[in-house]
Amino acid sequence: MDPKKSGRRQFLRNGAALAAIAVGAVAAKTVGAQGGQVPQNWNVQPLDTPETREKALNGTPGLAPGQQFDAIYGVRSRYVTSGRIGGVGAYYTGPDGKAIRPFLGALTPIQDLHGAITPAPLHFSLTHGYLPPDIDPREHRLLIHGMVDRPKVFTMEDIYRLPSVTRAHFLECNGNGYMNAMRKSPDATAQSTHGLTSCSIWTGVRASTIMELVGAQKSGTWIVAEGAEGAHHSKSIPMWKVMDDALIVYAQNGEPVRPEQGFPLRLLCPGFEAINSIKFLRRIKVVDSPYFQQRETSGYQTVITEGDYNDGKARWFQFEMGPKSVISRPSGGMRLSSTGYFEITGLAWSGAGAVRRVEISTDNGKTWKDAELDGPVVPKAHTRFTFPWTWDGQETVLLSRTTDDRGQVQPTLAEIGKIWGVSEAYLQTHQIGHPNAIQPWRVKADGRVYNAIS
Ligand SMILES: Nc1nc2c(c(=O)[nH]1)N[C@H]1C(S)=C(S)[C@@H](COP(=O)(O)O)O[C@H]1N2
Ligand SMILES: [Mo]
Numbered sequence: 001m002d003p004k005k006s007g008r009r010q011f012l013r014n015g016a017a018l019a020a021i022a023v024g025a026v027a028a029k030t031v032g033a034q035g036g037q038v039p040q041n042w043n044v045q046p047l048d049t050p051e052t053r054e055k056a057l058n059g060t061p062g063l064a065p066g067q068q069f070d071a072i073y074g075v076r077s078r079y080v081t082s083g084r085i086g087g088v089g090a091y092y093t094g095p096d097g098k099a100i101r102p103f104l105g106a107l108t109p110i111q112d113l114h115g116a117i118t119p120a121p122l123h124f125s126l127t128h129g130y131l132p133p134d135i136d137p138r139e140h141r142l143l144i145h146g147m148v149d150r151p152k153v154f155t156m157e158d159i160y161r162l163p164s165v166t167r168a169h170f171l172e173c174n175g176n177g178y179m180n181a182m183r184k185s186p187d188a189t190a191q192s193t194h195g196l197t198s199c200s201i202w203t204g205v206r207a208s209t210i211m212e213l214v215g216a217q218k219s220g221t222w223i224v225a226e227g228a229e230g231a232h233h234s235k236s237i238p239m240w241k242v243m244d245d246a247l248i249v250y251a252q253n254g255e256p257v258r259p260e261q262g263f264p265l266r267l268l269c270p271g272f273e274a275i276n277s278i279k280f281l282r283r284i285k286v287v288d289s290p291y292f293q294q295r296e297t298s299g300y301q302t303v304i305t306e307g308d309y310n311d312g313k314a315r316w317f318q319f320e321m322g323p324k325s326v327i328s329r330p331s332g333g334m335r336l337s338s339t340g341y342f343e344i345t346g347l348a349w350s351g352a353g354a355v356r357r358v359e360i361s362t363d364n365g366k367t368w369k370d371a372e373l374d375g376p377v378v379p380k381a382h383t384r385f386t387f388p389w390t391w392d393g394q395e396t397v398l399l400s401r402t403t404d405d406r407g408q409v410q411p412t413l414a415e416i417g418k419i420w421g422v423s424e425a426y427l428q429t430h431q432i433g434h435p436n437a438i439q440p441w442r443v444k445a446d447g448r449v450y451n452a453i454s
Pocket of ligand 2: 175
């Protein structure tokens with residue numbers, strides 16, 4: 001079945017309900033002075049008068065008193081306050097005895113966003129315990145060495161001269177879902193359960209272009225990529241990925257990559273756990289085996305301590321992120337203002353390729369219907385889905401389930417447990433593989449929405 005067509009039919013069927021919202025849900029949201037009737041004098045004040053011009057010249061129209069209007073870079077409306085929150089990581093004591101809040105896990109407010117691209121200032125950010133370093137791009141260098149015929153040091157200017165590509169890709173920390181502190185809380189929001197993923201339009205050079213320039217040798221089957229910050233985060237990555245679709249990017253959504261995302265240069269391994277996308281990229285060594293660096297052996301493997309796989313072994317290098325989706329509206333912490341029509345919307349993605357299908361259940365999994373996918377549907381990028389829904393006021397659970405173009409279907413928590421031979425309770429407290437389980441949102445009779453995974 002073509003999900004687009006079925007979505008359209010459903011939309012038409014819901015036409016009547018949609019017409020009803022004009023007097024139903026929307027009016028209920030805006031009860032009070034503005035509600036219902038259009039006031040007599042609505043929008044009749046002249047907009048361009050000597051007084052308004054005077055105000056515009058001497059004041060800060062549209063901004064809060066004292067807020068600086070920035071004509072050079074722009075500011076958002078003071079009524080828009082959505083922001084990242086720190087959801088993971090704890091305080092620790094620095095060398096001077098003071099508590100330090102590591103810049104770890106600034107979560108994207110996905111419940112507030114529209115479309116598929118994350119505004120750069122709201123992109124999640126994870127730099128293990130460090131603030132982004134202050135790097136002067138004129139001083140920055142990228143060294144490529146190891147098993148190559150022509151080792152080379154690139155300046156940023158050298159890199160800007162090379163053939164460029166622009167691609168939309170998501171990044172997702174493999175801890176997205178386990179590390180987030182509120183995962184099990186009924187009060188969790190989409191930001192706290194799924195905020196460690198974001199999607200940008202990246203510009204840079206193909207990593208394969210650089211490998212061809214330096215003459216990477218056949219026996220070089222892996223690379224080790226390293227960042228320029230104090231801790232020099234580094235990661236082993238198979239050469240097939242580097243040659244397939246990895247990018248070395250310097251721009252994000254049309255402007256230089258932001259410091260939180262790795263200014264001035266980052267490696268991007270589309271669809272892989274984001275730990276491989278090395279920020280502040282300063283060195284790539286071509287090697288013939290993985291190097292088992294600190295992060296890839298300490299925090300990002302799977303060790304199972306119950307069931308059939310309790311064999312004392314750590315499972316490393318689970319690169320590709322699985323198919324995943326989440327309803328972002330309505331989601332945890334929101335409240336439906338009345339019964340009637342609501343659009344259900346959210347994001348789907350897969351590390352394997354493009355999203356082929358998203359299904360929605362509005363009855364806790366008894367029945368499923370196709371959502372409409374907003375195009376263009378891009379491989380290894382967030383895809384926005386929408387679904388028309390009329391809420392009858394009964395308590396229910398909303399679910400979304402995606403299938404990617406390799407045919408992989410997003411699992412339930414119970415199915416993930418079966419694969420790894422562990423209980424659901426175990427999954428809630430241990431980091432195993434990639435937490436891509438179907439996210440249930442419970443809508444209570446009073447319209448309030450809660451996390452139902454606990
Ligand atoms: N240099 C460097 N690169 C890094 C990291 C880091 O700590 N240092 N963290 C990695 C991890 S674990 C993740 S999830 C992503 C996060 O990318 P973002 O901060 O742009 O969202 O960057 C990866 N690249
Ligand atoms: Mo991560």
